[in-house]
Amino acid sequence: MTRIDKRCFATLEFELEWTSSQAxxxxxxxxxxxxxxxxxxxxGMEEALIGRSIGxxxxxxxxxxxxVPARKARDVxxxxxxxxxxxxxxxxxxxPRFGRFYPQGFLSDLVGIYPENVFPFRVIGLEGNEFTADMSHPLADCPLSISAYVHNVAVKDGDVGGRCSVWVEEMGDKGPGMQARWGEHPTDFELQEPLLREDEEQDAAFYARPRMVGHVDAQAREHLQAEYSRFLLPGMQVLDVMSSVYSHFPKRMDLEVTGLGMNQEELEANPALDHHVVHDLNACPELPFPDASFDLVVCSLSIEYVIRPQVFIAQIRRVLRPGGRVVLSFSxxxxxxxxxxxxxxxxEFERLGLVLEILLRDEGFTQLETTSVRNWWRPPEDKYYGQLWTSDPVYVVTGTVQA
Structure with a gap:
């Protein structure tokens, strides 16, 4: 068995874990x-990896x-x-809006800041004609746990050069940390409802024609299934809200699944569903179910279409049993x-923050978690393979109804 040494290439799955005051x-x-x-x-990670093997x-x-870089006084x-x-x-x-992140390139007339700079700054204060910008790394104040799982190891063929990667930057400089509030202060996401869209016509006309598509590639669907499996138990009554042709649940699990969506034909094509309900939540936000009807509610790849997200979350809380879980995912x-x-x-990571903020403002959820899954290979059989090499990212926000 090949073990990691300095002559090797490896495929590693990094997992970065941290906590904020909310989740x-x-x-x-x-x-x-x-x-x-x-x-x-x-x-210390390189030294710990030497001698390790697959698994x-x-x-x-x-x-x-x-x-990650420490906070410095000059960053504020x-x-x-x-x-x-x-x-x-x-x-x-x-x-600028309080608690929001923006690319530093949005700032003009500052020495050393160029329009191409995408590294984020955060608005942590607003007063009159001034605002306070925090330029430090979004994770600068957080203790971090970083693990590396060895997927593959291969011996290099000769002295191979190539790009030099800084892996903590690769995984940590493109968004992690942006999903948390600034302390205990709500983030100003301008959540005045209803939210506006390009097409303000009734959704029923748009979704009248069935769209038998999965919205993400097969690898991303596997990641969704793995995330949902963390919360599923045999015998659960599950609501798949804003459902379509995939529910992303593991096969052969004894679940009773109700699918609520916009198109009957799409729902009937979904083998995971036991019950089908066609309902337009943007036109009629109330879920057509009694209180405390379900053990788990999932919303897959659809929260971005909801024009009254706070009403939507309140309705999900209503139909969940005490201790029930909501799982909201998007790409x-x-x-x-x-x-x-x-x-x-x-x-993308602020979208995690938006969904988390909606749950926090409801005040009916506890045990809040966010998860991101990024940078896997796109499956060769995917129709976009060759144009896109990386699998669609997966983002998940979960919470438990307070008992």
Whole structure:
């Protein structure tokens, strides 16, 4: 069996775990073609990996600022509102808004800041014509647990060069940390309801024609199934709300599943469903079920279409039994005319923050968690293989109804 040494390439699954004052957070990231000799790892990780083989896991604990850059006093700056200049393209971006993240490239007339800079800053104060921008890493204040699971090991053929990867930056600099509130303060997501969309016509006409599509690739569907399996038990009564042709549940599990969606033909094509309910939640937000009807409610790849998300979550809480769980998942694909405009302006990890914020404002949920799964290979049989090499990302927010 090949063991990791400095002559090896490896495929590693990194898992970064951290907690905010509101929730626990887990980021899964597949590191491909890791060059043990050339690449940079979190402190102590390389040494811990040497000698490991396929199936092994190493875990390291880091204090604030040990794995990602530490917070510095100069990272917090008071700026004039006139410096905030988002680009004039796509959906208009208002701001600055308290608790929100924006690319540093949105700031003008600052030395060393260029329009191409996508690293985030956070608005942590607003007063008159000024705002306070925090330029530090979104995880700068957080203790981190980072594990690496060894998927594959291969000996290099000669002295192979190539790019040099800094793996803590690869997995940690593109969003993790952006889903949490600033302390205990609610994030200003402009959640005035109803949220606006490009197509404001009734949804019934748009969804009258069945769309027998999965919305994400097969690898992403496997990740969704794995996440849902964490909360499923035999005998559960489950509501798949905003359902379609896939429910992403494991096969041969004794569940009673009700699917609520917009198209009867799509629901009938879903083999996981025992009951079909056609219902337009944007036209009639009340779920057509009695209180405390279900043990688990899932909403797969559809929360971005809901125009009254706080009413939607309140209805989910109503139909869940005490101790029941809601699981809300999404990716980065949608039907453009029907997605809410707010959703399109947010960074993918801020979308996690938006969904988490909706659960927090409801005040009826506990044991809140967020999960991200990124950078897996796209399956060769997928129709976009060759155009896109990476599988669709998966983002999940969950919470338990207070007993």
């Amino acid at each position: 626990s957070h887990r980021e899964r990231f597949l590191a491909k073609k890791v060059n043990i000799w050339r690449d940079f790892f979190p402190p 092994d896991t190493v875990r390291m604990e880091y204090g604030p600022g040990e794995a 700056r008071s700026l004039s509102r006139s410096t905030f200049k988002p680009p004039l393209r796509g959906q208009p971006i208002s701001g 980065n694909r949608w039907f453009p005319p029907k997605v809410t405009g707010l959703w399109t302006t947010l960074h």
